[in-house]
Amino acid sequence: MLPRVERRAVARHDDPVTMTQLTTRPELLEREDVLAALDEALADATGGRGRIVFVGGEAGVGKTALVRRFVESGVGDARVLNGGCDPLFTPRPLGPFVDIARATGGELDELVAAGAIPYRVAEALMAELSQSRPTVVVLEDLHWADEATLDVLRLLARQVGDSSVLAIVTYRDDELDNRHPLRVVLGSLSSVPAAGRLRVSPLSRSAVAELAEPCGADPDELYRLTSGNPFYVTEVLAGEATSLPETVRDAVLARAATLSSCALEVLEAVSTMPSGAEPWLLAALAGQTDRDLAECLGSGMLTESGSVVVFRHELARLAIEGSVTPERRALMHQRALAALQARSSSAVDPARLAHHADGAGDTDGVLRFAPLAAVQAASLGAHREAAAQYRRALRYADGLQLDERAALLERYSGECYLTDETDEAMEALRSAAAAYHELGDPLKEGATLGQLATILWCPGRGAEARHLGVEAATLLKALGPTAELARVYDQMAFLTRMNADYESAAVWSARARSTADAVEDAHAIEWTSGSQEVLRITTGSTDAIAAYEARADRARREGRVRTLVDILEALVLALLPHHGHTRSRGYVEEGLMLSRESGHDLAHLYYLAHQAGIALDLGRWDEATEVAEVVLGERFVSTFPRTLALVALSLVRARRGDPDVWHLLDRARDLSEPTGELPRIAPVAAARGEAAWLAGRHDTVAQETDSAYELASSGAAPWALGELAVVRRRAGIEDSLPERLPEPHAQVLAGRWREAASRWSALGYRYEAALALADGDTDAQREALEALTDLGAAPAAAIVGRRLRESGVRVPRGPRTTTKASPAGLTERETEVLALVAEGRQNAEIADRLVVSRRTVDHHVSAILRKLGAHTRGEAVANAAQLGLIQDR
Amino acid sequence: MQTYVVVRRSAWPTLDEQREADLRSAFEAARMADDVECIRSYVLEESDRTLGSVCIFQASSPEAVRRHAAAADLPVGEIVKVVDTVLALPDPVSTTS
Numbered sequence: 001m002l003p004r005v006e007r008r009a010v011a012r013h014d015d016p017v018t019m020t021q022l023t024t025r026p027e028l029l030e031r032e033d034v035l036a037a038l039d040e041a042l043a044d045a046t047g048g049r050g051r052i053v054f055v056g057g058e059a060g061v062g063k064t065a066l067v068r069r070f071v072e073s074g075v076g077d078a079r080v081l082n083g084g085c086d087p088l089f090t091p092r093p094l095g096p097f098v099d100i101a102r103a104t105g106g107e108l109d110e111l112v113a114a115g116a117i118p119y120r121v122a123e124a125l126m127a128e129l130s131q132s133r134p135t136v137v138v139l140e141d142l143h144w145a146d147e148a149t150l151d152v153l154r155l156l157a158r159q160v161g162d163s164s165v166l167a168i169v170t171y172r173d174d175e176l177d178n179r180h181p182l183r184v185v186l187g188s189l190s191s192v193p194a195a196g197r198l199r200v201s202p203l204s205r206s207a208v209a210e211l212a213e214p215c216g217a218d219p220d221e222l223y224r225l226t227s228g229n230p231f232y233v234t235e236v237l238a239g240e241a242t243s244l245p246e247t248v249r250d251a252v253l254a255r256a257a258t259l260s261s262c263a264l265e266v267l268e269a270v271s272t273m274p275s276g277a278e279p280w281l282l283a284a285l286a287g288q289t290d291r292d293l294a295e296c297l298g299s300g301m302l303t304e305s306g307s308v309v310v311f312r313h314e315l316a317r318l319a320i321e322g323s324v325t326p327e328r329r330a331l332m333h334q335r336a337l338a339a340l341q342a343r344s345s346s347a348v349d350p351a352r353l354a355h356h357a358d359g360a361g362d363t364d365g366v367l368r369f370a371p372l373a374a375v376q377a378a379s380l381g382a383h384r385e386a387a388a389q390y391r392r393a394l395r396y397a398d399g400l401q402l403d404e405r406a407a408l409l410e411r412y413s414g415e416c417y418l419t420d421e422t423d424e425a426m427e428a429l430r431s432a433a434a435a436y437h438e439l440g441d442p443l444k445e446g447a448t449l450g451q452l453a454t455i456l457w458c459p460g461r462g463a464e465a466r467h468l469g470v471e472a473a474t475l476l477k478a479l480g481p482t483a484e485l486a487r488v489y490d491q492m493a494f495l496t497r498m499n500a501d502y503e504s505a506a507v508w509s510a511r512a513r514s515t516a517d518a519v520e521d522a523h524a525i526e527w528t529s530g531s532q533e534v535l536r537i538t539t540g541s542t543d544a545i546a547a548y549e550a551r552a553d554r555a556r557r558e559g560r561v562r563t564l565v566d567i568l569e570a571l572v573l574a575l576l577p578h579h580g581h582t583r584s585r586g587y588v589e590e591g592l593m594l595s596r597e598s599g600h601d602l603a604h605l606y607y608l609a610h611q612a613g614i615a616l617d618l619g620r621w622d623e624a625t626e627v628a629e630v631v632l633g634e635r636f637v638s639t640f641p642r643t644l645a646l647v648a649l650s651l652v653r654a655r656r657g658d659p660d661v662w663h664l665l666d667r668a669r670d671l672s673e674p675t676g677e678l679p680r681i682a683p684v685a686a687a688r689g690e691a692a693w694l695a696g697r698h699d700t701v702a703q704e705t706d707s708a709y710e711l712a713s714s715g716a717a718p719w720a721l722g723e724l725a726v727v728r729r730r731a732g733i734e735d736s737l738p739e740r741l742p743e744p745h746a747q748v749l750a751g752r753w754r755e756a757a758s759r760w761s762a763l764g765y766r767y768e769a770a771l772a773l774a775d776g777d778t779d780a781q782r783e784a785l786e787a788l789t790d791l792g793a794a795p796a797a798a799i800v801g802r803r804l805r806e807s808g809v810r811v812p813r814g815p816r817t818t819t820k821a822s823p824a825g826l827t828e829r830e831t832e833v834l835a836l837v838a839e840g841r842q843n844a845e846i847a848d849r850l851v852v853s854r855r856t857v858d859h860h861v862s863a864i865l866r867k868l869g870a871h872t873r874g875e876a877v878a879n880a881a882q883l884g885l886i887q888d889r
Numbered sequence: 890m891q892t893y894v895v896v897r898r899s900a901w902p903t904l905d906e907q908r909e910a911d912l913r914s915a916f917e918a919a920r921m922a923d924d925v926e927c928i929r930s931y932v933l934e935e936s937d938r939t940l941g942s943v944c945i946f947q948a949s950s951p952e953a954v955r956r957h958a959a960a961a962d963l964p965v966g967e968i969v970k971v972v973d974t975v976l977a978l979p980d981p982v983s984t985t986s
């Protein structure tokens with residue numbers, strides 16, 4: 001049974017209440033606050049302090065209407081630029097900025113048209129925007145944005161503060177789960193002063209009542225059914241007088257049904273075009289007359305947006321699209337494709353053509369446009385989109401020539417590899433290799449198998465990978481020296497290096513180099529000599545670092561971002577056996593940014609995992625936890641970064657004395673042990689040894705570390721060997737001292753605790769420094785206890801405390817509180833809140849800033865008032881200034 | 890979700906502050922409902938007359954407990970995982986009867 005909104009007033013069936021009879025636009029009720037905040041932001045921007053404001057709200061809450069009202073009524077002579085994202089199956093790369101570039105022309109337009117990478121686009125955009133006049137940039141529906149767009153957005157947000165730009169970004173906050181890329185962007189901008197958020201809330205009960213009144217609808221029932229969503233409210237009130245549709249779908253369909261059949265046809269045609277339809281296109285498709293289009297616009301279902309007609313509400317578009325039979329929908333896509341192609345110039349977006357070809361089931365069209373769209377997306381660093389376009393093409397590839405299909409598979413695999421869709425990447429390469437085999441093309445078959453070998457290593461199947469690499473090399477060797485053979489040799493050098501088998505790696509690397517020399521391929525000579533340097537860095541040469549860094553400089557100068565990402569990644573991996581954090585930190589920071597920008601997700605995961613490891617070592621445990629959780633939360637297949645993240649997270653927990661350590665360490669062991677590869681196994685074993693020692697289970701340390709210690713005694717992973725040797729010594733295992741240990745480990749083992757502690761401190765390893773002091777005299781132990789307590793390292797602190805008590809020193813127990821230090825007895829958090837109150841911020845704003853609930857801030861503020869004996873916020877601030885709790889303003 | 894005991898020793902100088910902390914804790918827990926649920930707390934009278942607490946939580950991870958504590962401005966002494974519960978009697982309504 002349908003729920004009903006009973007109308008008290010008599011409403012005749014032949015006289016439905018229409019939108020025009022509503023006295024107020026529902027979306028614009030109760031929006032004064034948000035509009036005032038936008039006015040304020042515009043005033044800031046006009047004064048040269050640019051702002052970016054994120055306007056969030058649920059679908060249908062009226063974000064667009066609000067922004068439109070703001071732009072129409074309050075921006076004075078500011079220039080306004082509009083761009084938006086569309087719910088395409090596969091998003092249009094840089095969609096909103098393409099819209100803006102079209103409007104501005106100039107260098108920005110040229111760059112966007114040429115498919116420049118995000119940071120170049122952002123640069124050009126800022127240059128365009130930094131003209132003298134204030135500019136309002138409206139970016140709509142960014143929850144549908146592709147990665148490239150988000151990258152530009154992030155860069156824009158960081159630079160906007162010094163400009164006269166007000167950027168308004170709308171998004172559906174009800175569609176952002178925690179892993180949504182836009183959520184990540186929002187999170188990363190929380191500390192950017194120019195960035196702020198506004199929320200457009202659903203209407204209050206009284207606003208709904210105000211709207212219901214003239215229509216004679218029951219306000220309570222209307223509120224219950226719509227929860228104050230203006231779209232629902234509008235739909236319900238504009239619907240048939242006495243009945244309420246069960247769902248919005250029904251509401252929309254009911255409304256569409258009032259249109260003439262010609263107008264309905266227009267509506268249906270537009271529903272297949274999420275990014276909107278140009279009037280000429282509609283004329284070609286639906287044979288529409290201006291009257292039909294006017295009818296749709298008049299009904300309020302469609303609206304004009306720049307040069308196109310779009311649905312006023314995406315919910316409505318979905319409802320209409322879903323109401324069309326599949327056959328008819330296919331026909332409409334077919335017509336749209338034909339019309340767009342007939343008109344076609346380079347101006348038509350290939351992603352749009354591919355969308356319609358796919359919708360029409362048009363094989364030739366998909367095979368023509370999807371790969372084009374893929375290349376375009378990839379050139380913008382939107383590799384997920386690129387992979388999706390290739391996947392789309394491959395769905396239609398059955399009739400292709402074998403070699404064409406294999407080429408498509410290879411390109412698909414490349415995009416999958418970059419986004420760590422390892423299984424798909426391998427499957428595609430296997431099919432491609434089989435195709436080349438069938439075609440009798442051993443050169444391409446061998447090259448494909450070589451690529452497959454590298455990818456096989458990612459999920460930890462190194463032995464299999466090396467086997468396959470040898471097979472590929474054998475196949476290629478029979479053809480004489482080629483660049484492909486050099487590549488496979490080089491891949492073998494990588495695979496053996498990652499197995500810490502440096503002798504074999506040197507042999508493969510030399511072969512790769514001499515093959516490259518023999519074919520005189522400059523490109524191959526470049527990367528084979530590069531990997532020789534990487535191998536030397538891995539085995540401890542420091543002069544090779546400078547040589548390899550010079551390559552990074554070159555890539556940086558020439559703007560070769562992909563190459564630079566790879567070079568930095570190779571450097572970090574090569575330094576990993578030595579924990580060269582001082583150097584690695586810089587590489588990781590740069591790599592994180594560049595890999596994100598260029599859409600190299602796999603490299604990004606590696607950088608994140610390294611970041612977690614470095615944060616662990618440097619005592620930044622919250623950061624280590626947060627970053628490790630991001631890595632572990634990713635749906636990805638490569639096991640090396642996962643192992644590193646598991647080690648970081650489990651060690652933070654073990655060192656803090658938190659529970660749930662061992663299931664993480666078990667997962668790490670299960671990932672690392674089957675690989676048989678020392679660089680993966682040793683850190684896990686060292687972590688397990690440390691966790692056992694901290695838990696007081698000295699007897700199990702040997703069992704946890706024996707085989708890794710033996711494996712590491714080869715000296716191939718000196719840092720891990722040092723860690724293993726130290727933890728074994730702490731657990732009372734007497735080993736003969738291994739040679740070639742890193743300095744601080746050697747000092748710890750030699751009992752030179754003072755030197756070890758200062759060496760650790762110099763390296764920034766606060767936890768290790770404290771543990772070294774714990775081996776010292778009573779004063780050193782006291783210092784160790786303090787440092788460990790500061791770090792929150794409860795188990796180690798307990799061990800040191802016990803040692804001190806055993807030597808008869810009285811040790812205070814319990815946590816130190818900072819509360820007593822504050823004159824008014826404010827807690828740290830209260831002091832923080834007070835500072836924000838003093839800046840004149842409201843509780844909601846403070847809650848956003850501190851990522852706590854509004855109620856918690858309310859509590860803090862009332863506690864602050866009480867403790868400061870104040871009745872108002874102003875009084876509290878004044879009293880606090882007097883007490884020296886805050887700077888007098 | 891997993892059960893944890895969270896120990897906060899000598900965390901509050903007065904009962905008022907403890908009660909306020911309790912309210913903050915409840916609000917943050919409501920906000921983090923997917924990750925943290927507060928089951929019950931025992932408020933402790935410490936030997937130095939300050940107050941502490943032992944709280945029983947259901948949480949997705951120790952980090953979630955720490956995040957909750959940070960948001961609600963509560964100290965964390967120790968987090969211990971509970972592997973089994975033995976119920977002898979229900980909690981008495983009041984400990985001061």
